[in-house]
Amino acid sequence: MTLDKNAFLSKSLFLRGLRCYKSLYLHKYQPELRGEVPEFQNSLLESGMDVGMYARKLFPDGIEIPFDEMSIAEQIDKTKKTIDVGATTLYEAAFNYDDVFIKADILHKGKGGWKIYEVKSSTSVKDYHLEDIAVQYYVIKGIGLPVSKVCLAHINNQYVRNGEIEVDELFAIVDLTDSVIEKQDFIKDEIEKMRDILKDSMPDIEIGKHCSEHYDCDFKGHCWKHIPENSIFSIESNWIDKFSYYRQGIVHFEDLPMDKLNNKQRMYVEAFLEKKDFVEREEIENFLSALWYPMYFLDFETFYTSIPLYEGTRPYQQIPFQYSLHYIENKGANPKHSEYVAAPNCDPRKELLEKLLAEIPTNACVIVYNQTFEKGVLKGLAEAFPAYADWIVPFIENIRDLMVPFRRKALYHWQMYGSHSIKAVLPALIPELSYEGLEIADGGMAMDAYFHMCRSKDPDEIEKIRTSLLEYCRLDTLAMVRILERLYKLK
Numbered sequence: 001m002t003l004d005k006n007a008f009l010s011k012s013l014f015l016r017g018l019r020c021y022k023s024l025y026l027h028k029y030q031p032e033l034r035g036e037v038p039e040f041q042n043s044l045l046e047s048g049m050d051v052g053m054y055a056r057k058l059f060p061d062g063i064e065i066p067f068d069e070m071s072i073a074e075q076i077d078k079t080k081k082t083i084d085v086g087a088t089t090l091y092e093a094a095f096n097y098d099d100v101f102i103k104a105d106i107l108h109k110g111k112g113g114w115k116i117y118e119v120k121s122s123t124s125v126k127d128y129h130l131e132d133i134a135v136q137y138y139v140i141k142g143i144g145l146p147v148s149k150v151c152l153a154h155i156n157n158q159y160v161r162n163g164e165i166e167v168d169e170l171f172a173i174v175d176l177t178d179s180v181i182e183k184q185d186f187i188k189d190e191i192e193k194m195r196d197i198l199k200d201s202m203p204d205i206e207i208g209k210h211c212s213e214h215y216d217c218d219f220k221g222h223c224w225k226h227i228p229e230n231s232i233f234s235i236e237s238n239w240i241d242k243f244s245y246y247r248q249g250i251v252h253f254e255d256l257p258m259d260k261l262n263n264k265q266r267m268y269v270e271a272f273l274e275k276k277d278f279v280e281r282e283e284i285e286n287f288l289s290a291l292w293y294p295m296y297f298l299d300f301e302t303f304y305t306s307i308p309l310y311e312g313t314r315p316y317q318q319i320p321f322q323y324s325l326h327y328i329e330n331k332g333a334n335p336k337h338s339e340y341v342a343a344p345n346c347d348p349r350k351e352l353l354e355k356l357l358a359e360i361p362t363n364a365c366v367i368v369y370n371q372t373f374e375k376g377v378l379k380g381l382a383e384a385f386p387a388y389a390d391w392i393v394p395f396i397e398n399i400r401d402l403m404v405p406f407r408r409k410a411l412y413h414w415q416m417y418g419s420h421s422i423k424a425v426l427p428a429l430i431p432e433l434s435y436e437g438l439e440i441a442d443g444g445m446a447m448d449a450y451f452h453m454c455r456s457k458d459p460d461e462i463e464k465i466r467t468s469l470l471e472y473c474r475l476d477t478l479a480m481v482r483i484l485e486r487l488y489k490l491k
């Protein structure tokens with residue numbers, strides 16, 4: 001079998017092209033312009049592979065067509081021979097039709113013909129899944145295999161683990177046959193369009209929302225290099241339709257039409273242009289008057305997995321494995337610190353909970369940054385360990401959210417760039433305390449690091465990761481202490 005190199009499209013290239021023709025073109029002809037895949041995505045990739053392996057248990061004893069040991073032609077050949085000798089279940093079956101190459105996660109022969117199952121680690125069907133599976137149908141139907149059904153198997157997030165994983169419960173299977181058949185003309189047209197584009201010069205496609213749809217495009221570093229460091233895109237929130245202004249040639253704050261902005265938008269722009277802060281003292285006072293001593297500043301780090309690891313947990317449930325606690329026992333006292341990080345490869349929840357409850361007095365004011373997250377973690381612990389619920393409930397009631405004055409813009413600094421996240425608030429208010437230079441700089445990296453620690457067999461590496469995790473989480477609660485001090489100074 002010979003493949004036409006210029007016309008050839010793999011499924012992933014085709015899906016890339018659907019998102020942006022320029023991305024397809026660059027990937028094919030200038031792949032060196034791609035940025036690096038962020039380290040955090042590695043966990044997500046591995047999580048997706050786990051899901052794929054579990055889904056195979058829905059149709060056991062299939063034959064795998066491995067992709068890392070064979071060329072494309074060999075995979076296609078092996079698929080054909082496997083089907084010819086009467087196999088009824090194939091994993092990663094490979095096909096080529098019309099110079100489009102696809103691999104089907106699971107192909108299973110039933111009474112009326114072959115059924116295609118695409119496995120996804122998401123918890124619902126997304127539009128782009130339909131396109132993914134529609135191109136598989138185009139190819140498999142195209143080579144003449146009778147296809148009776150096309151389905152998506154995604155994670156059922158209502159599933160609760162009770163003993164061994166029950167794969168029939170873990171996955172929700174959605175029949176997409178009708179929608180996939182309806183999409184066939186679209187798929188054919190798009191394939192032709194992409195081939196024309198690949199024969200021509202690079203398509204002239206402007207940056208837009210599509211550059212960050214679902215995840216950041218790996219050519220962003222290249223396509224966005226003309227956007228200056230401080231531009232309307234520096235503001236994080238969707239405070240204006242940035243791309244609409246961009247299309248009008250407006251990139252700098254100074255070019256924005258002030259008379260068309262609402263009060264909050266004008267505040268962002270004025271703060272940035274004049275490098276100034278906005279302070280609502282009354283609002284800050286109201287917030288501070290609801291706090292009391294002793295104050296305990298708490299931050300959790302969590303991980304989640306698509307396949308629930310522990311009894312009674314659901315897919316993607318946040319499992320706390322670490323906390324940092326700064327505390328001030330009374331007014332004017334120096335902050336003290338305590339911390340916990342779980343040993344690798346254990347269910348960390350009970351030990352973490354017991355240590356935490358022993359550390360925080362029942363009358364303490366518990367300060368967090370973004371209470372939805374910490375309260376959610378504590379509620380999860382109360383459900384998992386009902387014997388502790390009487391301790392956890394008052395603890396949750398005593399939580400006060402330091403994010404509130406920043407979300408309400410009671411204090412806004414021009415370098416917060418429209419965001420009230422602690423990662424924006426901290427460097428703006430306390431520049432000497434920074435996440436820069438830390439091995440771990442956000443919650444996603446902390447989760448990835450913990451997984452890495454669980455996989456490692458090297459005690460030195462485990463210790464190094466543990467130190468980095470502690471350093472990062474400690475900074476999160478120290479940041480809260482310092483931010484609160486700033487608020488008190490403004491009173």
Ligand code: SF4
Nearest residue numbers: 020023211217220223
């Ligand atoms: S960064 Fe945006 S415009 Fe550039 S290739 Fe990616 S999606 Fe297309």
